[in-house]
Amino acid sequence: MASLLCQKTMTLTLVSTFLVALFGVLYCEAELERFEHGAKPDGSLSFLVIGDWGRRGDYNQSDVALQMGIIGEKLDIDFIISTGDNFYDKGLTGVDDPAFHESFSDVYTAPSLQKQWYIVLGNHDYRGNVEAQLSPILTEKDSRWLCLRNFILNAGPEMAEFIFVDTTPFVDKYFTDPEDQVYDWRGISPRKHYLKNVLEEVESALRESTAKWKIVVGHHTIKSASTHGNTYELNVHLLPILEAYGVDLYINGHDHCLEHISSNSSPIQFLTSGGGSKAWRGDINWWNPQEMKFYYDGQGFMSVQMTQTELDVIFYDVFGNVLHKWSTSKQLFSVM
Template sequence: MSFNKKTYTTILLVVYMVVATLYVAAELQRFHHFPTKPDRSLDILVVGDWGRRGLYNQSNVAHQMGKIGEKLDVDFIVSAGDNFYEDGLIDEEDPLFDESFTQVYTAKSLQKQWYSVLGNHDYRGNVLAQLSPALKQKDSKWLCLRSFIVNSGIVEFFFIDTTPFEDKYFTDEDHDYDWRGVLPREEYLSNLLKEVDMALEKSNATWKIVIGHHTIFSAGSHGNTQELIDQLLPILEAREVDLYINGHDHCLQHISSQNSQLQFLTSGGGSKAWRGEVNQWNPKEMQFYYDGQGFMTLRVTESDISVAFYDVFGEIIHSWSNSKYTHMDS
């Protein structure tokens, strides 16, 4: 069978369209959440490791989040994973969802959109239930996906599913993990890293913030995550990401990088904390460590970004800010 030039060109075009369609379908899902304030500023609450039916000071942290959320008129809330302890959700009807989320975060200021990633404890349950749209029907503020992007104009948030990166979860004999949608693992991780790298490269936002459950660097009990250091960190540095925000270690923490502008922020104090395990760290990098409950706020403008950590009493215990020259500056 022979092809003339016109037929060959047509076939190439069809193949290109099919490949392009598959590629677009593989891209990270994107949401838009633009600032509504006149000055175009964006205020966000960040909390991780919380879902314990209000116990272990979860309700107290939620109360302070509500107060600070009202004061700042927050635009949305970020959950850094381990949303439901100890073993995620059983199914979409699991009462743990209401008892740990809807019935705890009741303040008016917290009835904004929640953007959530999965943690390792969530993977011990029914992952598909936690990702199900049925939960959003139960509570409209809930949104949880594996990996996705929230575009807010001046800042883009890249949410990354970090649990499948850790080797130890695949050999853990004490717990069962729901790997549906992840296997084959190598292909899943390869595609995810390519998508994240490409999305970061394409981003023209002034600020780029990456959010995952697991630590990259941490002085806490879990410590560093070597798989993320090896596979994800080089991308974040090459694409000039400003912040990496995580949970996992049940503490509040700020580590700066000596290799780039990247700041590592841990907000894992949503409930059970006070583990009493703190590792030695380079004082030039360790800006702040608090072995207790609390949460974090993030304020972003065209030229400035600022972070504050709050304890369970609603007191600011650490703050940090940075500025960038932009075309909007005079």
């Protein structure tokens, strides 16, 4: 009997080991899903960026949406990027939550905004039913909706590559000190393996990219002078990868402001577009004035226009006024 029990135990152990190994292989080999979005016939591309917006039109969300529609038509935008915190305060309760229509479909109604939305999750989205936001059922309800944890967007023939990163699971305090909030961590566990896989896939995508412009989008800040400030975990784990592979822009939300930081220690431009609804008036911490190119503690959004050689960023307030412009250029062909 003892021998039989021993054999069964060994068999179960071997099966368990095999399943763990198989899971690990499958996990590591998972690649980020890729999407394609063509440029205009002249080879240019334009899009808007909005973050921290989902409040059923309140806190000037509807006013920001109105101006987005006007600017979107003027620039003939190709798509919209959302930097997360899509539904306050606690995400969606499910795919039938009326907040989806009340905060998204019924707010961004302008003809120019009836384009594809590429969307990442924010920390407030994790306080609700994350699987609902990721569900294709929402895309059936509104075809503009495309939300995944991590994915890649290739825009134009090798012109721009966007890597969308799910930053919330990187932040330790949501796990160690959740402030009486309940987070939906389905699909994240085991966290260590999830983060390792994300970083490996981001690095692999950047290393293999031949795009002229490399842009990374996440919810959390890497550098910011507002309430949340720098996100330590992203500075430690993600930033070195972005710098090593020549990322041009890191675009985020999380802090409810509009912001442009150009660090002396990094070639990356750090752009915050988190003014989609409720803003934090007067909430700014000291920052090196040589690095702080722009800060606005009100509502608004951002536009980006690009070609193979030129890139222009503009920030707008809730009235559609231009607050800040920044441009850069690259040679069409690299100098040998």
